Amino acid sequence: MDRREIAALLAYIGRLDPRTIRTDQGEARDQLAQWHELLGDVPMATPHGWDARVAARQHIRVSPYPILPADVARPWESYRRDRLGRHTDPTPSVSPDDQAAWTAELVGARRAVAAGTAQPAQYRAITSGRLDPELEARLREIGSCIPPAARAALAPYRPARAAREAAVAQGQPDALGVRCAWCLAQVGEPCRRRWIGPDDGARGTAPRATPHPSRLDLAVAQQAQQTQRTQQVQQVQQVQQVQQSAMA
Structure with missing residues (x-):
């Protein structure tokens, strides 16, 4: 003033x-x-x-x-x-190779926000709206937001996730889709192995690359139940369709 x-x-x-x-x-x-x-x-x-x-x-x-x-x-x-x-620095419009201009634009935007002459720039919230058509086509083409080459490169660093994806791709049951009764790993989490000390006490845990056999058996049983329920629903629908055709 x-x-x-x-x-x-x-x-x-x-x-x-x-x-x-x-x-x-x-x-x-x-x-x-x-x-x-x-x-x-x-x-x-x-x-x-x-x-x-x-x-x-x-x-x-x-x-x-x-x-x-x-x-x-x-x-x-x-x-x-x-x-x-509440302000998130927007990407400057100048070339990032011009460090002085890049910094000056960031500083100018912050000063304008702090002085009340410009509104804070915030990230847009994730909504449940329709995806961009080009993005939908790309996802249908590769099947995932992670390209296959990147997924293969990441496999050695996340063996549990890689084993899960390989099993699902081969039509096998998803072991991580159920809770493990042995190590108590929750749905989506890999099984863990215990480190036992000389006194037979647990010293710590570490993630396993493969699930416990009991967890895999539970996943197989659950998949069989789901398959059976799906078949029963399909049979009921077929009977209903036949009855409707007969009445017509």
Whole structure:
């Protein structure tokens, strides 16, 4: 705020709280100089929600003490921190090879957000809307968002996941789709083996590349039950179709 804006703010505060009014010309000049020194970098208002008069009125409304410059500066700092906390740096429009221009654009965007002249840039939330047609076609082509070459390169670093994918691709039951009764691994988590110490106590666990046999047996039984239920549903549907055709 410049000196004219500070004077307007003091006049507004004086109407709400006469205790802040200075009748002596020298005291009024000193008060104006003090407030301008402390609030010179605080704007009177911004296009996005900040108004120094609102902050002053809020203090006068809830506090029995005369207002001080800090009672306007504190809400302004909170306003700045909140906006910067919600801001995600967008990708600059300049070439990343020009480091100086890249940094300058990032700094300029942050300063504009902090000053209240620009809205914080935030990541778009994931929605359940329709996928991009090109992305859908690509997913149908490769069958996964991870390309086959990348999946093969990652296989040595996640053996449990690779074994699971290979089993499912061969039509075998998904062992990680059920809970392991032996090591108590939850659905989707690999089985774990225990490290036993000399005193026969468990010293720790480590993930297994293959599931426990009992977990695999449970997955086979569950797959058989699902297959049986699917066949029963299909038989019921076929009978219903025959009956409807006969009635027609």
